[in-house]
Amino acid sequence: MKACNTFLLLLAVSAVHRSASESLMYPYGPEAGDRVTPVKDDGASDEIPISQKFTFFNKDYNSVFVNNNGVVSFATAVPSYTPDAFPLADGRAFVAPYWGDVNNEITGKVYYRESKDPQLLQRISNDIEKYFPNLSFKATWMFIATWFNVAYYGSVSNKVNTFQAVLATNGQRAFIMLNYDKIQWTTGTASKGDPETGLGGIPAQAGFNSGDQTHFFNIPGSRTPDILNIKSTSNVNEPSRWVFQVDTFKVPGGCTYKADFVKFGTVFWKDAACTQMCKCLESGELACEEHRCAGSETCQPNLWYFTCQAPAENPCL
Template sequence: MRSLPLLIFAVTLWLGGISADGESTLYPYGPSVGDKITPVADDGATSAIPISVPFTFFGRTHKSLYVNNNGVVSFGVSVSKYTPDAFPLADGSPFVAPFWADVDNRLGGKVYYRETTDPPTLQRITHDINKYFPNLHYKAKWVFVATWDKVAYFSSLSKKTNTFQAVLSTDGKRSFIILNYGDVTWTTGAASGGNRVTGLGGTPAQAGFNSGDKTHYFNIPGSRTDEIINIGHTSNVNVPGRWVFQVDAFKAPGGCVFEANFARYNDTFWKDETCETKCVCNTDGEVACTEESCPASLVCQPSAWRFTCQISLGSCF
């Protein structure tokens, strides 16, 4: 067991940022809506939680799940690992990771969870999913909400905390995950190489999901880099601090997924460092690629996860 610095501070309930329609980006959580709380423990987790409606996650049907303090909802086994790995995982563990990092709720914060078929919650989830997937005519039958509320990081010497949420929903056939973010102010615990005062550096948090089949997985942009601190300002549904995916079959609203990276509709890019295959994200959510090289006046250069044809930095104007 890693040692615990003597730093404890008060925690208050926080309901997240406000979206463009005036609602909190995070769905309601806490004791007032009947949430339970995970154990207060370093790298702790719940025992297996039976769920009343099976949840299909890329072809596998699950009847129970775990809520892990380190920012993960997992299937099959709990997750005590505190330094995140990039997806896909070598061990094939299937889980949803709103913010996989070294959370320590002994130093601050609570991890809430509940299964619900409460009509107002089902109605709100139904409304949101149909807004992002307008042709599916989805009607939520079941919802599971896990919320990490103002949680601290391991060996913290600051009062920095993070608030984020994972929401799972199904109609009995189709399955969705919604990842919501409130204030995110740290990325790394000290045991992962982070600075005890700033909560930054080292190996930062991983966000997204891993199906377990090494084919269907997604790394939210910035994962395991310093840029993950800005996750509350990113989105694939034009709601800052929200990412949404259909996970019975892999669909991401607002764009396409190419080799576990997200491209918006009509984005163009080159497949690799040769810049000999040009790709475009079509509005049907599929990426189409054709043989096409950079124009002679441009050079192939990396840009985030993709490659683009750009004017050489050494060119004269």
């Protein structure tokens, strides 16, 4: 077990949460009728029965767990605080808006509720139809989990994160939406992060794992320092939001290669020698061919892929 953290963080947390007009977050908190998970390092809710089945990669679930460490899981709780690389070998199925070492004993709340509120169902239906324009979708159920101003384990700073996972279904099709409001840290000290900055070590993972060791997805920057910038990224042209269909896997806005994402029009190379060039087509398919860098270019890493880059100009010439 991790050692007890005796640091007391004095942080004024506003009871008034940001409204929908100020961010892409769906309503949350006591005023929205939310419940809260236990105030416990690596804690989780009890198993939460849900009133409508949720289909996740062709498997139906009738309950969820909301885990303090940034995960909504199916079938079992996830107390793990250091994120492992996807796919996981142990069969756990879960959605990870921001899997990292949260400690709500320091500060922050983890809220959750299921909802059949007509206004919220209409809102999520409108959002999904905007992102999937060829799909008619009318939600009949949704589940909202929100991590509000949560600190990292071992924190001696006032850095906090606020993010959200929204699950929605009409009984057949199922969607996941991940929203980000404030991201100031990536790593707890038990994951080798810096206690003063919340950075370094093994940073947070975002995406999901189906449990079958085949279907999984990594939001760009996962388990790297770049995950700190997740609020500026998106696959639906709205920075701070990622959306997926998950009854069967569909990602709007780009292409996937080995569970990683690139936007439409992106050109990249698969290998460190830059011999296989690929382009993400508007159809969502990758077109790849043998193609090397030009003579003056060098093959350089960029996130999980490689690009051909021209030599930098010498300003003294």
